[in-house]
Amino acid sequence: MKKAVFTGRTIEEAVKNGLQEWNLPAERAKVTVLEQPSKGLFGLIGVKEAKVELEKIPDPIEEAELFLAEVFRTMELDVSIERTEGEEGTLLNLSGPELGILIGRRGQTLDALQYLTNIVGNRYSNAHLRIVLDAENFRERRRKTLEDLARRLAQRVIKTRKEVVLEPMPPQERKIIHAYLQSYSGVKTFSKGDEPNRRIIIALRTP
Template sequence: MKKLAATASGKSVEEAVRSGLARLGVKEDRVKVTVLEQPSKGLFGLIGVKEAKVALEVLPDGVDEAIGFLEEVTGAMNTKVSMERHEMHDEVRIDLNGKDLGILIGRRGQTLDALQFLVNIVANRHSDRHLRIILDAEQFRERRRQTLESLSERMASRVVRTKKDIVLEPMSSLERKIIHARLQAHPQVRTYSQGDEPNRCIVIALK
C-alpha cells in the first residue's frame, strides 16, 4: 500500500507539524515526524530568516494493511469479494461477501482460519497496539458455532445415556472453546482437551 507523506514548513517545528497534520488530515499520534530543518532567525533577527521544515509520514493502519493483504490474496485466487469492516471494543471483524467463497472457507473453515492467522500477523506488523481481527465469510463463523453447539448437546446426551466418554474429532482452539463454553454449566458432563496441535481434541465425560 502506498504510504502517505508530506513536508511542511512553519515559524517553529510545532507550527510546521500542525500544518502537515492539517494537510494530511490525521492526528499527531498517527504520524512519524522527522525534523528536516530547525528554524533560524538569521542576521539581526531579520535577514536570512529560515523556517522550520518537517517531514510527516502516516503510520500504517493495521486493519487497512490487513484488507490490502486480503485483496491481494483473493485477487491471486481469482475470487471476487467485497469486504465489510466492523469495529468493536476489543476486536475488528472483516466480513467477506461474494459468490462461491467455499475456496476461501475450506474444509471445516481450515482455509479461513489460516487466512485469519496471516491477516493478524500483517495487521500487527507496524501497529503500536495489538489488533485482534476476526475473519468471516458468508457468516460461516456463526453457522459453525450453531453446528458445534448442537453437536455438543447431542454428544453430552449420549454420554449420559451410555455412561461412556466420547472423543470428538480434532478441532481448532476457537472451536474447542465453543464446546467447552456450551457444556461448562452442564449438570452431568464435563469436558477437557487432550492431544497435541493440530490433532488436539475434546473429550466429553461424566462428572
C-alpha cells in the same frame, strides 16, 4: 506515500499542513524538522519557510486490511472488508460473490487467513491485537452447528453411559464445545492429544 516534506511559516504550520493533506491525526505521524524558519535580511528579504518531514506511523488494522486486499487481488476475488469493534477484538467481515473458497472446509481456510492477518497486524502494534475474520456470518453459523453437535453427543453419553471422542478440532472450536457443555448436567469434557490432532472427550459426570 510513507514520507513527505511539508513547509510553513512556522514548524507548527508545516506540520499542520502535512497532517491536513494526509487527513491524519497527529499521533499517526513522526515529525523530523529539516529547516527552521528564518526572516532574512531586515525581516523582509530572503524569508525562508520552515520545512519538516512527516512519516506515517502504520495503523495495525489498516496494514492487516491492506494485506487481505492484496491476497484477494492475487486470487482475483471481488471481496469487500467491513471493520467493526467487538468484545473479542476487531472484526473484519468479508463479503462478496465467491466466499466459499475463502472459508474452506469447516472454516479451515478462513482460520489460516485469520492467523496470517493477525501476524501482519501485530507486526505494527505495540500491544497484542486480536483480529477476527468472518465471512457471511460463518462464525455464528459454525458456532450453532458445534453447539447442536455437543448437545446431541452429550445426550448420547447420558443415554449409553459411554464416553464419546470427537474428531480433531482447532482450539477455537474446542473452546465453543467446552463452554457449551460446562453447565450441561450429567457430562464433563476434557481434551486429549497434541495439536493438530487434539480431541475433545465427552464423558459421564460422576457424583
